[in-house]
Amino acid sequence: xxxxxxxxxxxxxxxxxxxxxxxxxxxxxxxxxxxxxxxxxxxxxxxxxxxxxxxxxxxxxxxxxxxxxxxxxxxxxxxxxxxxxxxxxxxxxxxxxxxxxxxxxxxxxxxxxxxxxxxxxxxxxxxxxxxxxxxxxxxxxxxxxxxxxxxxxxxxxxxxxxxxxxxxxxxxxxxxxxxxxxxxxxxxxxxxxxxxxxxxxxxxxxxxxxxxxxxxxxxxxxxxxxxxxxxxxxxxxxxxxxxxxxxxxxxxxxxxxxxxxxxxxxxxxxxxxxxxxxxxxxxxxxxxxxxxxxxxxxxxxxxxxxxxxxxxxxxxxxxxxxxxxxxxxxxxxxxxxxxxxxxxxxxxxxxxxxxxxxxxxxxxxxxxxxxxxxxxxxxxxxxxxxxxxxxxxxxxxxxxxxxxxxxxxxxxxxxxxxxxxxxxxxxxxxxx
Numbered sequence: 001x002x003x004x005x006x007x008x009x010x011x012x013x014x015x016x017x018x019x020x021x022x023x024x025x026x027x028x029x030x031x032x033x034x035x036x037x038x039x040x041x042x043x044x045x046x047x048x049x050x051x052x053x054x055x056x057x058x059x060x061x062x063x064x065x066x067x068x069x070x071x072x073x074x075x076x077x078x079x080x081x082x083x084x085x086x087x088x089x090x091x092x093x094x095x096x097x098x099x100x101x102x103x104x105x106x107x108x109x110x111x112x113x114x115x116x117x118x119x120x121x122x123x124x125x126x127x128x129x130x131x132x133x134x135x136x137x138x139x140x141x142x143x144x145x146x147x148x149x150x151x152x153x154x155x156x157x158x159x160x161x162x163x164x165x166x167x168x169x170x171x172x173x174x175x176x177x178x179x180x181x182x183x184x185x186x187x188x189x190x191x192x193x194x195x196x197x198x199x200x201x202x203x204x205x206x207x208x209x210x211x212x213x214x215x216x217x218x219x220x221x222x223x224x225x226x227x228x229x230x231x232x233x234x235x236x237x238x239x240x241x242x243x244x245x246x247x248x249x250x251x252x253x254x255x256x257x258x259x260x261x262x263x264x265x266x267x268x269x270x271x272x273x274x275x276x277x278x279x280x281x282x283x284x285x286x287x288x289x290x291x292x293x294x295x296x297x298x299x300x301x302x303x304x305x306x307x308x309x310x311x312x313x314x315x316x317x318x319x320x321x322x323x324x325x326x327x328x329x330x331x332x333x334x335x336x337x338x339x340x341x342x343x344x345x346x347x348x349x350x351x352x353x354x355x356x357x358x359x360x361x362x363x364x365x366x367x368x369x370x371x372x373x374x375x376x377x378x379x380x381x382x383x384x385x386x387x388x389x390x391x392x393x394x395x396x397x398x399x400x401x402x403x404x405x406x407x408x409x410x411x412x413x414x415x416x417x418x419x420x421x422x423x424x425x426x427x428x429x430x431x432x
Contacts, residue, residue, distance in 0.1 A: 002392075007369075008366060009399060009402045014081070015080050015081050016028050016031070017405050019071075020071055022411025024408045025410055026064075026065060026066025029062070029063040030063045031362075032398050034359035035393060036053060036393040037337060038050070038337075043340055044342055046342070068348055075155075078155070081152075081358065081362070085365060088369070090369050091149060092144070093141070094141055094148070098183060100140070100184050101184075101185055101206075101321040101322065102139070102153075102186050103138075103150055104137070104325075105139075105325045107328075108134045109339070110123070110130060110131070111349070112131055118349075119134040119168075120132060121165065134163075135354070136171070136172035137152060138172070139151055149365060152358070154179070155354050155357060156175050157350055169192055169193075177201050177202045184204065188322075194305060204308055206305075206308075209303045209305050211303065212239075212241055215236045215271070215274040215275060215276065217274065218274065218275050218281055218282075219281060220281050231281065232281065233281050236290070238250060253292070259312070261313070264295070264297070266293065266294065266295050266313075268293045268316070269294075270291055270312065271289065274305075275287060288306060291316075293316050302316070304319055327386075328357050331361070331364055332356035335363060335387055335390055338352065338356035367385055370389065372388065
């Protein structure tokens with residue numbers, strides 16, 4: 001048995017071992033189908049994907065039943081996966097000025113043909129919102145041998161009663177606030193807004209804001225001889241912009257700092273003690289600092305807002321540590337083929353993206369902790385990438401000879417008294 005198979009089976013068994021007997025074996029088969037990339041060759045079809053792993057027809061039916069109606073929650077699987085990673089000791093968290101970054105993101109699995117799809121998400125190519133299963137991701141960010149790896153902590157579903165994405169952002173921010181440790185800082189992309197974070201009560205965050213973002217000072221401007229007394233502070237515009245051919249200049253920064261990073265010079269313009277544009281001056285309001293970070297590698301500067309008293313270099317590093325969370329949807333969709341989905345039951349529509357994201361995390365971790373696997377003779381300097389590891393698994397059937405833990409086995413249920421075949425699901429007319 002190859003090392004790739006042993007490492008993969010060890011990780012999958014650690015994830016499902018605490019599930020009920022029978023369900024754990026069926027879900028183990030289902031996860032093997034995901035991480036081996038069988039959905040790529042079957043274009044998202046689940047039953048042909050399970051058949052491609054060379055399982056028996058009975059095992060395929062049990063795997064589907066465990067996925068569709070098994071007694072499991074994705075939170076329990078994520079907790080077991082985290083314990084397995086922490087026990088291995090190779091994944092190490094990253095810290096900046098005593099704070100550990102916690103990445104937050106929203107992803108979507110497109111379902112354009114799904115009837116009564118509960119949610120929509122903006123598609124950049126279509127330039128409009130399309131039907132999709134939208135899901136929030138909360139992940140811790142660490143590193144393995146210098147490679148940043150995101151460890152998923154929770155997946156947040158949409159609200160069935162209010163499936164709008166704005167509601168999902170608020171629910172996701174509330175979930176982050178309720179689980180945020182004192183030494184953690186939440187990192188959000190430009191899809192979130194300061195107003196939502198402040199109303200949720202998050203006091204430790206780093207948020208990327210839009211290029212045309214404006215804020216206000218938390219002090220009143222000088223009184224004028226005429227007119228009413230001012231209620232709002234002076235407007236702060238970090239970047240210059242053009243409106244109807246007229247240049248609107250930027251507000252001079254309060255301070256400017258520079259530092260060296262990997263041989264290049266970075267510069268940050270900083271504005272302190274700012275308020276949202278819609279808030280009047282009040283000492284009770286939560287203020288934040290705004291950083292405009294200029295990096296020679298990028299054409300446009302980054303606008304980052306945070307209420308924490310951090311150095312500019314730390315703010316930049318904390319935000320860039322959010323990027324590994326983007327690897328989870330990439331591995332779940334393109335690497336294992338879950339971008340096409342053909343389930344229609346409401347619970348299955350939510351469970352399949354969750355398991356796909358978990359499988360993407362497992363593949364990413366196994367690729368980072370295993371020796372690089374060359375694709376062929378031409379691959380002379382292979383990298384520990386997810387695609388190379390998945391291609392190595394794609395050549396292997398499900399390892400029936402692997403020594404399973406005692407609790408992972410088929411459940412010996414008595415089914416002789418149950419109806420079989422068409423009689424088992426034939427509908428009968430209910431009495432009036």
